[in-house]
Amino acid sequence: MSDKMRPVPFEELLKQALWEYRQKGSFFFVPVEKIDSQIPKVHLSGKEIESPIGPAAGPHTQLAQNIIAAYAAGARYFELKTVQIVEGESLGLKKPCIYVSDEAYNTEWSTELTVIQALEEYIKAWYLLKLLIKEFKLGDPEGFVFNMSVGYNLEGIKSEKIDYFIESMKDASKVRAYQDYVRFTIEHLDWFTSLTREYVTGLWPYISNTITLSTMHGCPAKEIESITTYLMEVKKLNTYLKCNPTLLGVLQVRTILDKMGYEYVTFDRESFEADISFEAVTELLARLQTVSKRVKVEFGVKLTNTFPVRIKEQELQGETMYMSGPALYPLTIGVAAKLSEAFKGNLSISYSGGADTGNIGAIYETGICPITVSTLLLKPGGYRNLTRLNKALADKPVKQKQSIETELVKKLAEKAVQDTRYFKTDRKKEKKKLSVTSYSPFCSKCRNCVEVCPNRANQSYEWKQKSYVLHQDRLCNECGTCSFFCILGHVPYKEKFTEFYNREDMQESDNDGFYRKQERFTIRIAGQVHTGSLTELRTISEEVTEILEHHYANNRTDYAG
């Protein structure tokens, strides 16, 4: 078991998506839902998109299959995971990096991939979506937006590597990977029924013309202004500046968290003192609005960043972790109210901070748009929670507003601190586990481990009116999420029967599992390794060989038709 996930090649993802939609109507184990026509279209970054919701920059927008799974569930606004000059292994990210309670915490900020890998994943996802939407008539191929995210200082953002990333996202036509995907598609047009050569060659790969700037807590105001101005003036990008919940002020944050049952959350007063003040940020934002008007790009704020808190009980490794989810909701909507009042509603707000089915309609009604989520997708339901958010919007359709209705946001902020749904009650603090004596490594009892995995690394299959779950080693980055939702108290990513890509991967892991080389399988059961054909291995374990036989006879994706 390795904590390095591996991007899946374009050809494999395409085969899997075509096969799975034709067989089961899903992409990467997420049922494909068309957008309810009740949801009014939204105009963002020069595009008309089919829904204002999507995944926030984070674990759900790191790999191409995650982005496609989110689209399947109804996402149309995708905030891609942040790239920065420090990349891949140099990040030194410690695993697990996600801790999910009622609220969630993480210690990851930017992509674990290298900048080039991240670029290729985003181009791959964008292009696959264009193909799949057209092939299966899922909606408007133009009806979604990719918002890129960069950090964390001007020097890094101006570096050759990050500049290449930004320019290639603006126009990927010269990127070798994109050219290879197009060539491959044209050579395999017989895999499709609706796709034409004209459509494929007519696509122009403007992957993204919009960006969110992330800066570190404590970043000086002058630096924030220089980067944002650079992104608008020089890069001509529609730009969102991510602001911190610290804008609410230390006293108000402490009061809200205590009142709502999060009194155990501790944080450093210094992080408030180091961050830009509310007064300074309003002056800065006003200047940036002037720049955006002059260079004719959109400008707004992204509310909010996650909230830095102290690690007290070894929830994760290190000293600081970043809080998100329901506990962030009153803080983020509070900042939205404060800024909306200061700007009399004339400041665009992109929102992320504890949105759920209970508040999304009201948030959207204020004029805030788009709205993205991450913690919600890490909980049972997983990506399908996006479908529920769209349903909540369709139940009470509201047209996109041109400005923010300040009074509505203020009311929402007042209501948020009274609403017991966002309180941390004792009931929520308890973790119920079923008590059982036996556990199968193929367990599919609740499928929570399948749903909550951002990377689709736990995969569920039906068989003999039963189902089994296989763990995919190469997709798992050991984020830890699935271990919080196993109703039997197990750690799925360490205990499930695992499919390995090759011998080396199997040797790096202690998990029981297998890898396949043509018709020969190497399986490890109870630590013992055996090699042979499935017929030869039957004497070792009837259950395992039967499941693998079924798996390869029914779930193989090495054909597209």
Ligand code: SF4
């Ligand atoms: S299998 Fe579990 S630990 Fe691995 S990526 Fe998925 S949720 Fe994270």
Ligand code: SF4
């Ligand atoms: S979360 Fe646990 S109980 Fe549920 S299917 Fe996965 S392994 Fe089984």
